Amino acid sequence: LDPAAGTLLRNDDPVAVGHRGIKLLAALVARPGEILGKAELMDAAWPGRIVEEGNLTVQIAQLRKLLGPAGDGGEWISTVPRVGYRFTGAINQLGGVKRKALPLPDKPSISVLPFVNISNDPEQESxxxxxxxxxxxDLSRIPGLFVIARNSAFAYKGKARDVREIAEELGVRYLLQGSARRVEARVRINAQLVDAASGDHLxxxxFDRSLDDIFV
Structure with missing residues (x-):
């Protein structure tokens, strides 16, 4: 687990886990054996937002499925009824480990990084x-274009990383990034296409649109 990069690897292969799952797992493994309350975990995964407890239950269930059984046949994440959860596995901290760069595919390749919500309203995150x-x-429908899947791209949500590092880890040449701001019935979207090999903006x-025609 690399919380800073927002990635989870198994035998050097990436595991498809969402950014909220990464945040939950990072909070749990940071304090192995300790009971973390539900409110604390929800604040780690949904900072500044009020969410239903069922969302946490779903995320924990998905993490258990992805992690599989522990060495003793039990679960890596145990439930403490009516209180919260705790990580029961052993932790080995690795330093200086860098994920190997993936080779570029033999066709144009791109990843759409999560657009940043720069509105004052956290509810506009969705x-x-x-x-x-x-x-x-939309990009995945273009023949001859290699597009990184959603889960892999969203692993970088909220992460301040160099575009070259991200492109190397994902194995792509181009990155599409940007921001979105919604004020009442108006939306402003800024987008940039970057050549990660050179760092140049291509x-x-x-785009300024009203909500009535944003999807037209």
Whole structure:
């Protein structure tokens, strides 16, 4: 687990886990054997937001499925009824480990990084995430273009990383990044296409739209 990079590896292979799952797992493994309350865990995964407890239950269940059984046949994450959860496995901290760069595919390759919500309203986070997902879907329909899947791209959500490092880890040449701001019935979207090999901006544009025609 590399919380700073937002990645989880198994035998050097990436595990498809969402950014909230990474945050939950990071909080649990940071204090192995300790009971973490539900409120504390929800604050780690959904900072500044009020969410239903069922969301936490779903995320924990997904983590258990991804991690599989522990060495003793039990679970890596145990439930403390009516209180919270704790990580029961042994922790080995590795220093200086860097993920190997993936080779570039033999066709144009791109990853859409999660667009940043720069609105004052944290509730607009879902709008920025949805915009990112729509772009990934649309680009994936273009023949001859290699597009990184959503879960792999969202592992970098909220991470301040050099574009070259991200591109190397994902094995792509180009990155599409940007921001979204919604104020009442208006939306402003900024987008930039970056050549990660050189760090140059190949294209940049700003879009101002009303909510009525944002999806037209």
């Amino acid at each position: 709008f920025a995430d949805g915009l990112t997902e729509d772009l990934i879907t 294209w940049a544009e700003r």
